[in-house]
Amino acid sequence: MDATHLPEVTAAGVIIKAVLILAVIAAIAGFGTYIERKILAFMQRRYGPQHVGPYGLLQLVADGIKLFTKEDIIPQHANKIIFAVAPVITAATAFIALAAVPVFPDFTIPFIDVYVPSIASDINIGILFVLGMMAAGLYGPLLAGMAQANKWGIIGSARTAIQFLSYEVVTGLSILAPIMMVGSLSFVDFNDYQADGTWLVVYQPVAFILFLIAGFAETNRTPFDLLEHEAEIISGYVTEYSGMRWGLFFIGEYANMITIGVIASVVFLGGYNDFWIFPGWLMIIGKIAFSFFFMLWVRAAWPHVRPDQLMWLCWKVLMPLAVVNVVITGIVIMLVQ
Amino acid sequence: MSLEQFKNRNVGTQNYKTLDLDHTPVTGMGQFKQVVSRTFKPELFVGLWVTFREMINALFRGKMHTTQYPFEKLPISPRYRAIHDMLRLLESGHYRCIGCGLCEKICISNCITMDTQYDENQRKEVSEYTINFGRCIFCGYCAEVCPELAIVHGPRYETASEQRASFSLFEDMLTPIDQLNLQQEYQGFGAISPNADENIKKTPLAY
Numbered sequence: 271m272d273a274t275h276l277p278e279v280t281a282a283g284v285i286i287k288a289v290l291i292l293a294v295i296a297a298i299a300g301f302g303t304y305i306e307r308k309i310l311a312f313m314q315r316r317y318g319p320q321h322v323g324p325y326g327l328l329q330l331v332a333d334g335i336k337l338f339t340k341e342d343i344i345p346q347h348a349n350k351i352i353f354a355v356a357p358v359i360t361a362a363t364a365f366i367a368l369a370a371v372p373v374f375p376d377f378t379i380p381f382i383d384v385y386v387p388s389i390a391s392d393i394n395i396g397i398l399f400v401l402g403m404m405a406a407g408l409y410g411p412l413l414a415g416m417a418q419a420n421k422w423g424i425i426g427s428a429r430t431a432i433q434f435l436s437y438e439v440v441t442g443l444s445i446l447a448p449i450m451m452v453g454s455l456s457f458v459d460f461n462d463y464q465a466d467g468t469w470l471v472v473y474q475p476v477a478f479i480l481f482l483i484a485g486f487a488e489t490n491r492t493p494f495d496l497l498e499h500e501a502e503i504i505s506g507y508v509t510e511y512s513g514m515r516w517g518l519f520f521i522g523e524y525a526n527m528i529t530i531g532v533i534a535s536v537v538f539l540g541g542y543n544d545f546w547i548f549p550g551w552l553m554i555i556g557k558i559a560f561s562f563f564f565m566l567w568v569r570a571a572w573p574h575v576r577p578d579q580l581m582w583l584c585w586k587v588l589m590p591l592a593v594v595n596v597v598i599t600g601i602v603i604m605l606v607q
Numbered sequence: 608m609s610l611e612q613f614k615n616r617n618v619g620t621q622n623y624k625t626l627d628l629d630h631t632p633v634t635g636m637g638q639f640k641q642v643v644s645r646t647f648k649p650e651l652f653v654g655l656w657v658t659f660r661e662m663i664n665a666l667f668r669g670k671m672h673t674t675q676y677p678f679e680k681l682p683i684s685p686r687y688r689a690i691h692d693m694l695r696l697l698e699s700g701h702y703r704c705i706g707c708g709l710c711e712k713i714c715i716s717n718c719i720t721m722d723t724q725y726d727e728n729q730r731k732e733v734s735e736y737t738i739n740f741g742r743c744i745f746c747g748y749c750a751e752v753c754p755e756l757a758i759v760h761g762p763r764y765e766t767a768s769e770q771r772a773s774f775s776l777f778e779d780m781l782t783p784i785d786q787l788n789l790q791q792e793y794q795g796f797g798a799i800s801p802n803a804d805e806n807i808k809k810t811p812l813a814y
Contacts, residue, residue: 309662572654
């Protein structure tokens with residue numbers, strides 16, 4: 271699609287888009303818990319939730335009612351303000367990050383003629399913004415763990431600091447090589463760069479794998495699920511949380527999973543370009559869905575790593591690999607031009 | 608393995624096979640090689656494949672492992688000692704109990720109470736028979752001592768109820784006369800469960 275033929279983006283369109291993202295992603299994040307429980311159950315040859323509604327589909331509603339009506343407990347010695355604000359940080363940053371990524375295809379609402387863009391805010395430093403927002407999200411677990419006057423929470427927030435901070439480095443460095451190739455920080459440019467059908471993962475397989483690993487660490491998914499490793503530290507930074515505040519952490523985590531899926535799809539896997547007979551919107555949804563499924567699949571298959579192994583992997587393997595990848599990419603670009 | 612070998616507990620002299628494990632690398636190059644070989648071994652993908660295969664098995668090949676308990680139940684071993692059953696004679700439909708009182712005598716927790724009298728044919732009949740399930744320890748002596756195989760342990764293990772008396776009267780435990788054809792004979796001590804064949808598996812080493 272040629273960018274010059276797109277209708278003008280109005281404020282009404284952006285607001286509609288923002289509401290759409292909030293509503294749909296929050297719903298998908300909630301629905302993701304159902305998907306996760308089902309997929310994990312199937313992989314362990316169980317049924318998963320199946321009694322509330324057809325195929326257990328209404329389990330989500332039941333869980334929501336439970337979360338909303340649970341008592342909101344704030345521990346006596348907790349720092350109450352920070353304790354209350356921390357989950358909001360996680361959820362809010364996750365959704366703010368989604369403001370700059372293309373989530374659904376663009377469309378025009380008939381009759382009132384409002385054009386709804388595919389990105390709520392197509393800023394030209396999209397990738398930086400998204401990564402920065404996801405990095406800011408680490409204040410949620412960090413403050414939550416330190417504010418709740420609980421030893422497990424403290425350990426959880428210490429792990430947050432080491433894990434998120436270290437893997438920010440790998441995320442940034444791994445995505446630097448594609449940025450050098452495309453020469454832009456905008457997601458739209460990334461998408462257009464791959465419009466000829468050659469995905470960037472073909473040129474940058476190492477960067478893709480590094481980004482995936484770092485993405486797992488940043489979304490706190492299972493091989494690197496150290497922040498709330500329930501077998502070791504009860505629930506880590508969410509030990510003292512209950513009810514809807516805990517639910518906000520959950521929604522934030524699932525929204526981050528979707529964001530990582532979107533970034534991986536747009537930057538490495540061809541974005542929302544048409545592919546063979548499949549239209550672009552179907553391709554992007556399919557890719558995001560697969561990356562979501564892949565995260566669940568990995569959770570079913572692979573064990574946790576220890577914190578020291580995690581640090582070892584980050585600083586001694588992934589970071590040097592990312593740097594070498596950036597250097598080689600730079601040399602190749604220099605030689606080709 | 609012969610009995611003599613089996614009885615040899617002298618572990619120092621037996622021939623054990625040691626597994627062919629790699630030694631921990633000591634040199635830097637050895638460590639580097641280990642890291643490289645571990646990095647490029649497809650073991651992680653084997654894990655992914657195993658879980659994916661199990662999902663396909665569960666969804667499409669009917670190998671779901673769950674027993675949806677209240678709706679479906681696994682067959683229970685005949686050795687299981689649950690709430691007692693009082694059996695009937697198949698020919699006449701009369702209850703088998705002859706009122707000998709052995710079960711009452713042998714019961715180590717004194718939970719069986721019975722009362723008998725002579726009927727018009729000068730045969731003993733049971734006028735009262737109760738088991739106090741608040742005391743019963745389900746030891747099975749009553750079933751073992753019964754000369755007529757009249758009192759046995761049944762398979763009824765769901766015994767949550769508002770009153771223990773719900774199970775404990777003679778009429779409750781007696782086989783209903785219209786279900787006489789369904790009455791299960793006691794298979795004896797040491798009987799195997801009806802699905803024993805299905806439960807035989809290869810040892811996990813075979814995977």
